[in-house]
Amino acid sequence: MNEIKKGMNEEEIENYVKEVLEHMSLKEKVYQMIGNGLILKVLKDRGVGRRVYDGAGSKKFKIPSFKFTDGPRGVVIPGSTCFPVSIARGASWDVNLEQNIGNVIGKEVRAHGGNLFGGVCINLLRHPSWGRAQETYGEDPFLIGEFGAALTRGVQKHNVMATAKHFAANSIETARFKVNVKIDERTLREVYLPHFKRCVEEGCVTIMTAYNKVRGEYCGHNKYLLRNILKSDWNFQGFVHSDWMRGVKSTMGGITGGLDVEMPRAKYYKYRKVKKALQQGNISQAMIDEAAGRVMRTILHYVTKEDPQTYEPALIGCEEHCKIALEAAEKSMVLLKNEQNILPLNKNKIKRMAIFGRLAIIKNTGDHGSSNVSTKYVITPLKGIQNYLGDSIQILYNEGSDKESVKSVAKEVDAAILIVGLDHKDEGEFIRELKIGGDRENLSLHDNEIELIKLVASENQNCVVVLIGGSAIIMEEWKDQVPVILMAWYSGMEGGNALARIIFGDVNPGGKLPFTIPKDPNHLPFFDKDADEIEYGYYHGYTLFEKSGFEPAFAFGFGLTYTSFNYNNLQVDVNDEKVLASVEVKNTGKTAGDEIIQLYIGFEQSQIDRPVKLLKGFTRVHLEPNENKHVMIEVSKENLAWYNPNSKSWEVEQITYTLYMGGSSRAKDLLSTQFTL
Ligand code: BGC
Numbered sequence: 001m002n003e004i005k006k007g008m009n010e011e012e013i014e015n016y017v018k019e020v021l022e023h024m025s026l027k028e029k030v031y032q033m034i035g036n037g038l039i040l041k042v043l044k045d046r047g048v049g050r051r052v053y054d055g056a057g058s059k060k061f062k063i064p065s066f067k068f069t070d071g072p073r074g075v076v077i078p079g080s081t082c083f084p085v086s087i088a089r090g091a092s093w094d095v096n097l098e099q100n101i102g103n104v105i106g107k108e109v110r111a112h113g114g115n116l117f118g119g120v121c122i123n124l125l126r127h128p129s130w131g132r133a134q135e136t137y138g139e140d141p142f143l144i145g146e147f148g149a150a151l152t153r154g155v156q157k158h159n160v161m162a163t164a165k166h167f168a169a170n171s172i173e174t175a176r177f178k179v180n181v182k183i184d185e186r187t188l189r190e191v192y193l194p195h196f197k198r199c200v201e202e203g204c205v206t207i208m209t210a211y212n213k214v215r216g217e218y219c220g221h222n223k224y225l226l227r228n229i230l231k232s233d234w235n236f237q238g239f240v241h242s243d244w245m246r247g248v249k250s251t252m253g254g255i256t257g258g259l260d261v262e263m264p265r266a267k268y269y270k271y272r273k274v275k276k277a278l279q280q281g282n283i284s285q286a287m288i289d290e291a292a293g294r295v296m297r298t299i300l301h302y303v304t305k306e307d308p309q310t311y312e313p314a315l316i317g318c319e320e321h322c323k324i325a326l327e328a329a330e331k332s333m334v335l336l337k338n339e340q341n342i343l344p345l346n347k348n349k350i351k352r353m354a355i356f357g358r359l360a361i362i363k364n365t366g367d368h369g370s371s372n373v374s375t376k377y378v379i380t381p382l383k384g385i386q387n388y389l390g391d392s393i394q395i396l397y398n399e400g401s402d403k404e405s406v407k408s409v410a411k412e413v414d415a416a417i418l419i420v421g422l423d424h425k426d427e428g429e430f431i432r433e434l435k436i437g438g439d440r441e442n443l444s445l446h447d448n449e450i451e452l453i454k455l456v457a458s459e460n461q462n463c464v465v466v467l468i469g470g471s472a473i474i475m476e477e478w479k480d481q482v483p484v485i486l487m488a489w490y491s492g493m494e495g496g497n498a499l500a501r502i503i504f505g506d507v508n509p510g511g512k513l514p515f516t517i518p519k520d521p522n523h524l525p526f527f528d529k530d531a532d533e534i535e536y537g538y539y540h541g542y543t544l545f546e547k548s549g550f551e552p553a554f555a556f557g558f559g560l561t562y563t564s565f566n567y568n569n570l571q572v573d574v575n576d577e578k579v580l581a582s583v584e585v586k587n588t589g590k591t592a593g594d595e596i597i598q599l600y601i602g603f604e605q606s607q608i609d610r611p612v613k614l615l616k617g618f619t620r621v622h623l624e625p626n627e628n629k630h631v632m633i634e635v636s637k638e639n640l641a642w643y644n645p646n647s648k649s650w651e652v653e654q655i656t657y658t659l660y661m662g663g664s665s666r667a668k669d670l671l672s673t674q675f676t677l
Contacts, residue, residue, distance in 0.1 A: 071119020102154020369429020
């Protein structure tokens with residue numbers, strides 16, 4: 001046998017794997033196809049912080065094991081840096097920042113001793129009730145794909161394998177173990193899979209299957225998804241592993257379906273069971289060789305690469321990493337309403353202020369499922385404001401349950417900040433034993449918080465509502481009664497500091513919504529958290545609102561800042577491969593700030609049923625007051641294609657398209673022009 005050494009090229013790795021497969025016994029091959037984690041360990045680790053789950057590896061053949069750890073809001077092993085949740089990061093529309101976050105995560109995974117990161121969660125936010133909305137980046141496949149690719153780039157730079165999950169159509173939590181998703185071919189290819197394809201193209205080397213079924217077959221057994229689409233159409237060379245414990249239902253189902261590894265331990269991929277299935281002719285030797293080969297090839301590819309640096313434990317949760325968590329929290333908050341420019345508050349004019357709400361004092365970084373990061377510290381909203389102001393202004397905290405005291409405090413202060421919204425009991429990964437998480441039944445705030453908002457707003461005109469949560473919150477009942485609404489998400493370990501810096505104007509908020517906020521839940525697609533079966537249609541989010549003509553409360557891509565931007569001179573040019581668009585953006589206000597420029601393509605002249613428009617490009621730029629920037633965004637022609645289920649191919653229509661550029665998906669925020677292919 002050859003030696004495994006740093007710097008091996010693809011061919012050498014391939015030859016090594018071939019040779020190993022020739023010498024390995026069936027038992028040794030099956031060991032490559034399982035995780036090594038004990039079930040008790042998994043349950044014990046829930047909530048207490050989790051460790052790394054090993055694969056089996058092979059000492060004899062010198063194949064190191066994979067060492068899995070989870071995310072996405074940081075590495076879930078205690079002490080790690082805790083970032084804002086993915087949906088918040090999606091609201092930053094800043095893929096460079098996401099790559100930096102991936103970079104930090106990659107370093108911390110290595111410093112913890114891991115080499116496989118399960119936190120590239122890129123399921124589509126089809127409906128805001130979805131309990132794990134916070135773990136993904138938004139409702140749009142293009143946006144999700146760009147973010148998933150950026151996280152993958154950052155993580156894999158440190159020779160950590162990234163796992164994109166949950167493949168596929170996993171957008172209901174409570175019924176995740178049983179629900180069957182009915183979906184037509186065009187919807188699957190155009191809406192629910194493009195972001196996975198994007199991550200595979202970026203080089204993401206592992207895929208985790210979803211628990212749910214697609215078209216009657218569990219995703220972990222789904223030959224059509226795993227073999228036809230992923231491994232064949234997309235030419236995916238890495239390995240596929242299951243979700244935890246219930247992701248595989250039978251030996252034959254998983255292995256014929258194309259699932260290479262059963263996680264976190266062997267239940268159906270036990271040697272005895274695999275051997276029997278082989279003897280009965282239910283699976284083939286080639287399938288075993290394929291699975292074991294994929295695992296070994298992928299691991300060798302990573303362990304033989306030179307590391308860009310060393311990974312000391314001191315890197316975990318270090319100051320530099322916490323600063324990136326702060327930057328992410330600052331860049332992701334979305335200002336939804338700011339009448340009379342009440343924000344930023346002027347600390348020289350305020351003598352006393354009040355902070356209301358239970359959520360102001362709890363460490364609320366998101367759900368308590370597999371993505372929970374127990375970090376060194378969490379700056380709560382109250383702590384952040386106290387840190388920022390020191391003794392300069394008197395701060396009164398009121399939890400909000402006693403109406404009389406709420407009224408009297410609200411009356412006597414110069415500004416009132418309400419911290420309201422959700423926590424891990426309301427939404428998140430559903431863990432029945434712990435009675436936490438699951439899908440949301442009600443998209444509004446809790447009644448007591450609505451009452452609190454109304455009460456404070458009636459007593460104080462400088463009333464700022466700060467929303468905490470992982471997806472859309474319906475606000476119709478109270479939104480017209482308050483002048484300021486800021487979406488702050490689950491903003492990670494530095495969230496309270498970021499909030500204070502935004503409220504007092506050290507930071508100009510620049511985030512924009514990565515989903516649509518409805519006025520009425522009836523405007524959304526059908527959702528049933530207990531469904532045995534559900535149909536995912538072609539339209540959801542902004543494509544559904546635009547097609548049906550319903551007006552959202554806040555549109556996809558919308559967000560205010562403390563300054564204003566003006567768009568001018570939209571130009572479009574087309575060459576053989578690309579559509580090249582450019583626009584002038586000017587900061588017309590007095591404050592420096594970031595603008596997120598969005599590019600949409602409209603399909604009015606299409607011969608088939610297509611969305612009114614689709615996001616196809618975006619960029620975030622910083623502009624000083626009066627500064628003007630020429631912003632260029634390219635769209636490859638391929639990216640305009642639709643999937644024709646009859647010809648089973650992607651087709652680019654030769655028609656006139658509308659190109660829109662501007663600051664949100666709302667018609668009034670966009671300039672438009674046309675081009676013809
Ligand atoms: C979740 C996955 C997660 C896994 C391991 C499962 O329950 O669905 O997203 O990666 O646990 O932590």
